Amino acid sequence: MRGFEFVQPKSLGEAVALLDTDDPTVRAHSGGTALMLMMKTGVFAPSLLVGLQAVEERHGQIEATMDGGLRIGAMASLTTVEHSADVARVAPVVVRAMKRLANTRVRNVARMGGNLAHGDPHMDLPPVLSALRGEVSTLGPKGSRRIAIENLFAGYYETVLQRGELIADVIIPSQAGWSSAYLKCTTKTSDDWPALGVAASLHLNGDRIVDARVMISAATDKLTRVAGAEAELRGGKADAATFARAAEVAAIGVETIDDARGSAIYKTELVRVYVRRALAEIMTGRSST
Numbered sequence: 001m002r003g004f005e006f007v008q009p010k011s012l013g014e015a016v017a018l019l020d021t022d023d024p025t026v027r028a029h030s031g032g033t034a035l036m037l038m039m040k041t042g043v044f045a046p047s048l049l050v051g052l053q054a055v056e057e058r059h060g061q062i063e064a065t066m067d068g069g070l071r072i073g074a075m076a077s078l079t080t081v082e083h084s085a086d087v088a089r090v091a092p093v094v095v096r097a098m099k100r101l102a103n104t105r106v107r108n109v110a111r112m113g114g115n116l117a118h119g120d121p122h123m124d125l126p127p128v129l130s131a132l133r134g135e136v137s138t139l140g141p142k143g144s145r146r147i148a149i150e151n152l153f154a155g156y157y158e159t160v161l162q163r164g165e166l167i168a169d170v171i172i173p174s175q176a177g178w179s180s181a182y183l184k185c186t187t188k189t190s191d192d193w194p195a196l197g198v199a200a201s202l203h204l205n206g207d208r209i210v211d212a213r214v215m216i217s218a219a220t221d222k223l224t225r226v227a228g229a230e231a232e233l234r235g236g237k238a239d240a241a242t243f244a245r246a247a248e249v250a251a252i253g254v255e256t257i258d259d260a261r262g263s264a265i266y267k268t269e270l271v272r273v274y275v276r277r278a279l280a281e282i283m284t285g286r287s288s289t
């Protein structure tokens with residue numbers, strides 16, 4: 001591994017200033033779990049890593065917001081999120097998703113900001129957080145802005161973050177009236193990266209679906225919102241027939257990709273099965289709580 005510099009600025013603003021450069025070998029480092037793999041395999045050789053550890057005190061907290069939602073600092077570790085009472089109360093689907101995300105050692109080190117900014121379509125949190133209508137707030141050379149997580153990804157390992165722009169917080173709105181589920185299908189070991197991730201949220205009034213969100217990851221080249229399936233669900237009865245119709249629309253509408261975890265055709269079949277199961281799981285979760 002080539003030598004590199006490692007600095008730990010005291011504020012996010014200082015980090016942004018250091019990262020505002022044309023040099024693609026200068027990168028932010030939060031947990032380093034993704035970066036270190038890339039460095040060890042020679043995919044990435046940094047000249048400078050800007051470590052965000054010194055801003056963790058300020059940007060690693062989780063707080064319940066006045067409107068019933070959550071604000072999660074980008075430097076919160078995945079373990080901190082997994083064990084947060086506020087997250088369990090407002091968005092229990094996030095806690096459930098963590099149980100099958102990598103392993104304890106990775107979750108102890110990896111940070112929310114790194115998980116979202118890496119742009120890997122196999123990550124578990126982007127579909128879950130966008131089904132919850134989550135956003136990130138960012139700080140960059142041009143100031144701060146909010147980006148819906150469903151719009152954060154531009155392509156395979158690509159985000160819409162600009163040069164020097166850092167994720168500061170993840171914001172999840174109140175989930176009042178909404179229930180959610182996340183299912184991950186692995187085709188190798190159970191703790192492997194998913195061949196498919198499906199996150200779904202339903203806003204229900206009795207057995208009527210007022211609104212719906214359906215997100216697909218891993219089987220596609222980037223996080224994909226399945227608007228057709230959502231339209232099929234909206235206004236319908238929350239039953240097996242409606243869920244099967246929505247799953248069919250998802251299977252027809254989503255462009256899946258071939259990779260080591262299965263062919264595109266196989267993944268289309270997974271979409272058909274897992275969208276239906278995720279929607280059914282929402283109803284099971286509601287009746288058991």
Ligand SMILES: Cc1cc2nc3c(=O)[nH]c(=O)nc-3n(C[C@H](O)[C@H](O)[C@H](O)COP(=O)(O)OP(=O)(O)OC[C@H]3O[C@@H](n4cnc5c(N)ncnc54)[C@H](O)[C@@H]3O)c2cc1C
Pocket residue numbers: 027028029030031032033034035036037052074100101102103106109110111112113114115116117118122123124125161165166167168191192193194
């Ligand atoms: C063995 C193993 C198994 C895994 N299994 C899974 C799994 O099943 N599911 C899953 O979802 N993930 C899995 N992961 C991936 C893991 O979740 C990610 O590596 C991790 O979330 C990245 O976070 P990090 O803080 O370590 O990021 P880093 O490695 O520090 O950074 C990743 C990227 O994000 C950028 N970055 C970091 N912080 C910010 C910020 N605040 N703003 C903007 N850019 C930033 C960095 O410059 C870099 O480009 C696995 C990882 C390993 C090593």
